[in-house]
Amino acid sequence: MSDTNQMQDEWTEMVEQMNEAVSESVEQNMKAQAAFVESWADAVEDSIPEEENVTEGIQGYNQAYEEWMNAAEKMLERTGDAAQGEDVDPTEFRDIWLQSANEAFKHVMGTSAFAAANGQLVETMMEMRQQADDIGQDSIAQMGFSTRADVEEVGERLVELERRQHEVEQKLDQILDHLEE
Numbered sequence: 001m002s003d004t005n006q007m008q009d010e011w012t013e014m015v016e017q018m019n020e021a022v023s024e025s026v027e028q029n030m031k032a033q034a035a036f037v038e039s040w041a042d043a044v045e046d047s048i049p050e051e052e053n054v055t056e057g058i059q060g061y062n063q064a065y066e067e068w069m070n071a072a073e074k075m076l077e078r079t080g081d082a083a084q085g086e087d088v089d090p091t092e093f094r095d096i097w098l099q100s101a102n103e104a105f106k107h108v109m110g111t112s113a114f115a116a117a118n119g120q121l122v123e124t125m126m127e128m129r130q131q132a133d134d135i136g137q138d139s140i141a142q143m144g145f146s147t148r149a150d151v152e153e154v155g156e157r158l159v160e161l162e163r164r165q166h167e168v169e170q171k172l173d174q175i176l177d178h179l180e181e
Helices: 002-045 051-083 090-109 112-142 148-180
Strands: none
Touching: 002 051, 002 090, 051 090, 051 112
C-alpha cells in the first residue's frame, strides 16, 4: 500500500511541477509580450504614421499575438501529453517558444510602421550623436586643445601648400629646361 501512496505522491508532485512550469512559462510569455509591445509603442510614439502604416502595424501585431497564442496552445497540449505519460523532451517546450517568438517578430518587424519607426529612431539617434559630438568639440576648444575642425583646417592648408609647391617645382623645371636649350 505504501508503494501506491508513494507513486501517487510522486505523480502529484510531478503534475504540480509541470503546472508550475507551464504557469511560469505563460507568465514569462505575457511579460515578454508586454515588454515587446511597450518597446514597440515607445518606438512609434513620437511619429504620426499614415493610416495605412497604422493598419499594417496593427495587423502585424495581431498576427504576432496569434503566434503567441498558438504557442501557448501547443504548450498546453504537450503538457497534457506529458501528464498522460507521454515522454516529452523539455527542449520541445523551449523550441515552441523560440519558433513562435521568431514568427511573431517577423510579423511585426516586417511592417512599414516598424520600418518607419526604426527610421525615425535612427534619425533621432544620429541627431543625438551630433549634439554629443558638438558638445565634446566645444569642451575640447574651451580647454585650449585643437578641435576636429582645427585639425581639418590644418590638413586642408597642408594639401594646398603641397599643390602650390608642386606648381612652383614644375615652373622651375620648365625654366631650367628653357635655360639649358
